[in-house]
Amino acid sequence: MDIFKLFYNHDLRLDDLASPNGNSSGKSDGDRLAKFMAPDPTYSKFYITGTRLEDEKFGLNTLAKADEVIKQLNNAFRDLIFFIEEGTFNSLSEALRAIETGQAMIINDKDISPNFSALSIDEESDVGREKNEIREILQSKAYVLYKEKAHHGYDLHLFSEENIYSALFETFKPLIDDQFRFFSINSKKMRTERHFYFETWKLDKPPHGAEEVLPETVL
Numbered sequence: 484m485d486i487f488k489l490f491y492n493h494d495l496r497l498d499d500l501a502s503p504n505g506n507s508s509g510k511s512d513g514d515r516l517a518k519f520m521a522p523d524p525t526y527s528k529f530y531i532t533g534t535r536l537e538d539e540k541f542g543l544n545t546l547a548k549a550d551e552v553i554k555q556l557n558n559a560f561r562d563l564i565f566f567i568e569e570g571t572f573n574s575l576s577e578a579l580r581a582i583e584t585g586q587a588m589i590i591n592d593k594d595i596s597p598n599f600s601a602l603s604i605d606e607e608s609d610v611g612r613e614k615n616e617i618r619e620i621l622q623s624k625a626y627v628l629y630k631e632k633a634h635h636g637y638d639l640h641l642f643s644e645e646n647i648y649s650a651l652f653e654t655f656k657p658l659i660d661d662q663f664r665f666f667s668i669n670s671k672k673m674r675t676e677r678h679f680y681f682e683t684w685k686l687d688k689p690p691h692g693a694e695e696v697l698p699e700t701v702l
Contacts, residue, residue, distance in 0.1 A: 484537060485546040485663045486682040488693075489655065490530035491648050492670040526621050527646045530631075530670070531556070532638040534682050541680070542633030548663055552655065553579065556639075559647075559654045560626070563590050568599035584632040591625035602627070617642060649702055656696060665696040 531552070535545040543549060557575040564571050565578035566589040572578040578588050587602040589595060601616045617627055621644040629640040652667065659665050666682075672692025673679065681689050689695070 484535075485548055486534040486536055486686070487546065487548075487552065487655065487658070487663060487665045488530075488532050488534075488668055488682075489651060489665070490532070490668045490670045490673070491527065491651075492529075493527045493646050493648065494525045495528065496525055526642060526644050527648065528643075528670075529641040529648070529651060530638065531641065532633065534680070536682065536686075539683075540635045542636030543638045544633075544636035546663075548658055550576070551658055555654045555658065556651075559650055560590050563592050564594075565590055566595065566597075579630060579637075582630050584630050584637050586630055588628050588630075589620060589625050590628060591623070595620070595623065595625060652696070652702060656698075656700070659696065659698055666693050667696050668693045 531543055532541075533543045533546040533549070533552070534541050535547070538545070543552065546552065553576045560575065564573065565575055567578055567582050567586070569581060571594075572581065582588060585603055587599065589597055597620055598616055620627055621642060624644060627642040631638045631640045655665055666689065669692040673681075673690065677684075678690055678692070681693060
């Protein structure tokens with residue numbers, strides 16, 4: 484059985500992505516006041532993962548419907564281009580095959596030139612995202628998608644300025660069947676590793692914050 488999980492986290496401050504060493508020297512009190520009074524931009528992030536339950540395999544790619552999940556996500560970004568450091572693709576599946584875990588792609592409708600080396604993850608220390616770089620990309624209305632390392636392959640980590648939860652919900656919902664169970668999970672309420680892998684110990688009564696999406700579920 485496939486356990487498919489969509490973690491979401493909304494209304495995160497874009498300023499949280501700014502470098503903690505950012506230098507504000509040279510800005511006047513008026514500049515600081517204008518920044519304080521301006522609307523506070525926010526972003527959303529989504530973590531897309533899955534478990535092949537009977538085999539105890541963890542990672543989106545381990546699912547029997549892994550290719551269908553990628554196809555559905557590709558459809559959610561139709562008419563957009565997938566940029567990686569080595570070039571561009573019109574297909575999400577092709578772009579994913581061309582990058583390693585820890586690398587990022589940019590999803591956009593126009594050509595941009597981000598610093599991909601700054602976006603890559605240092606897997607040895609589990610840090611390395613250049614937050615200023617992500618912030619600038621999100622503010623350009625593009626999306627940032629990471630191929631994240633999982634126990635047995637990879638997961639996907641998606642950042643966007645726009646809250647696209649409803650679009651993702653509708654994108655993945657058609658995949659539901661007896662062998663594909665879809666859980667929508669509020670990341671703010673599921674913060675521990677035990678919660679992350681709740682399907683291994685509490686599948687029938689998931690902890691608060693995880694809700695199963697059924698064919699009749701509506702937003």
